[in-house]
Amino acid sequence: MNQASNTSKIKYTNDSRNVKEIEKKIFFNFFQGKSRLAIVSHLDPDGDAMASLSAMTFFCEKQNIFSQIFQFNKPPFPEYNYWNISIDNIDNLCLNKFDGIIFVDTPSLKRAGFKDNFEVLIPSISIDHHIDNKYFTNFSLIYPSFCATAEIIFELLRESLDYDLPLDKKIMEALLMGILFDTYYFQTENVDAILLERASFLESKTNSIHILKNILFKNQTPQIYSFWGKILLNTSLYFNKQVVVAKADDLLYSEFEKKDKNFSRDFASEGFINHLMNLRNVEIAIFIRELTDVYKVSIRSSIKIASRLANRFGGGGHENAAAFRIDKKTFLSIDELENSIINTISEIWGEKKEK
Template structure:
């Protein structure tokens, strides 16, 4: 709690505050930024919430998203404090925001990633939090700032995107207690679920259909994959956001340990996503192709022909899986 006290003191004594988060922001990034940002606006602070690029369309339902600015829109470049949310290091902020922060009086770093570089003057980094939104709620309660329904909806979004709606391994009792408090403060969980999970496009379902046509299983049934060609993507009219979630299908099969999705994003360039259920370290697997990620979710990019890439990567996955099995399920 010590570092949260220090964060609170800096925020309390600052008026002009720059707030931001990482590039390609997810729900925890945008939800934490807007949740804390709206709270500080309500407290009378002169807050500027900035992202290096416009946020993904899926998060535009978030209350306060109309207040977000691009760096070019800023009316000033001088701040008493900078607050960075959900960001492991300054290089992930994008644009000229790192320089702007360097010029700010104090930089506050609020994050839950274990790899955080503690780049701030004050660092509230709690790797035990499943989402940065959890830390923001603690901060608001500590500072005695009222949690309005709009703030609660933002922090609830932060929480569910980083826990996969309470399904991922990182979900703790604390996550559920945070959710309980946010619902009591008026988080609109029906709106959030509707906006996050019930806004599929027709083209994304057509792409899913094309992907299902390629669904394949290894002989032992432990690896499943789908391969989406550049033509499939073009003819469905999909953008990359539409592809999200397709990776869950191969992994969802009974008996499958590793799901793989191949997407030919340009002719000759194939993005590969890996997901594992219980024991294969796909971070290590992806790293062998120059990629990376986490133990259960990782990815890489390879060049070449789609069919060749599939054959090569499935073969390597089989080898990793065999080793993992021989090591008693620990790869």
């Protein structure tokens, strides 16, 4: 297949749990004739984003292609960058120094942290599982039914991997890490037999599942648990206890920052929302964080509502996990934002708020 021009768009949205041969062909053809590739994921890169970035870096190395990762910011936990891949800031991305750019696990340029006037003027491809992908690249390979972008990349590469090569083992370790993170160690609603087979296969080749689990999830401190305890004191239940909202405002963050100069708002908040979903009867969990200029809101759900809710506030994600950021000037207080979220859930459900 000939390389698409900078303005042409070839879109593939595959709602099945398998990758088609034509999609594999598009993926591999993209690398033909390339010598320098930029790789980008979403801002606040999580375990799946970092795993996908790492796997694509190793794949480029295997193809003798120079690659460089550009990100809006670094991951909340440095352990997510298990392989110590070099990460540059997206402000330093100069497109004319590359002959292609790969976007992984990000549905839009905005979600990647680019400014509104940024244009992708070189050949580009997107590999993603967000249902709200904006199809902003020349080639878009979108799989909303996949549990993680790392799972997509594994299926694209599966037949080409040489399981005896050390570099390919690193690729498989990275992909297993992404799957573990985005399923919260196989606890999310979208885990199925297909996903478990793929993860089992990767584990059989790498023997690294327990190491990766500890990297991803065994990273809390007593102080963080103390912080979480304070948040739990400020939770509210709605809709007959089916919806829980937790908040961490600036005063709470400041209290812990005064106690420990190494306290990080990002580190302390990571993973908390997943515990809210363990509450009895809860179907939707909302975690609102007050940062310097924005409110950052994470959403988890056992029903297919998370992305719809996030979309109403300019965010996005998946049916069971989504997020959005909103300027603090939009709402007078964190409580006003909470009320707006609950009213929006009420509109989506067609119910009255009940607390």
